[in-house]
Amino acid sequence: MLHEQNWPQTQEQLTRQVSKLAREVSAMSRTMQRMGAEMGSEAGAATADLFGSTLHQGEVLARDLGKQAQRVGKAVRKDPLPAVVTVVGLALLLSLLFGRRR
Numbered sequence: 001m002l003h004e005q006n007w008p009q010t011q012e013q014l015t016r017q018v019s020k021l022a023r024e025v026s027a028m029s030r031t032m033q034r035m036g037a038e039m040g041s042e043a044g045a046a047t048a049d050l051f052g053s054t055l056h057q058g059e060v061l062a063r064d065l066g067k068q069a070q071r072v073g074k075a076v077r078k079d080p081l082p083a084v085v086t087v088v089g090l091a092l093l094l095s096l097l098f099g100r101r102r
Contacts, residue, residue, distance in 0.1 A: 011073035018069045022062035029055035 032051040076083045 011069075011076055014069050015066070015073060018062070018066045022059070022066055025055065025058045025062045029059055 029052070032055050035051075072083075
């Protein structure tokens with residue numbers, strides 16, 4: 001079972017992971033925009049627009065996830081009990097779904 005003193009570390013790990021995800025999505029967006037710009041044809045321009053729009057939405061999503069992770073971290077620091085119950089419940093559910101059947 002998780003202890004309360006581990007929650008700040010867990011929240012920091014989550015924040016780092018979300019930040020890393022946001023950087024990766026941003027890098028993917030730049031790569032896809034360069035690839036679309038290099039295509040040069042009309043279809044390439046349409047594809048570049050589609051990729052650019054999709055990856056922009058991904059960047060927005062990653063940024064929102066980062067903000068949400070910070071909010072969750074603050075809530076967990078204030079009152080860790082709901083988070084502990086959620087983690088235990090999720091672990092139980094996953095063990096039931098993916099547990100070995102004999």
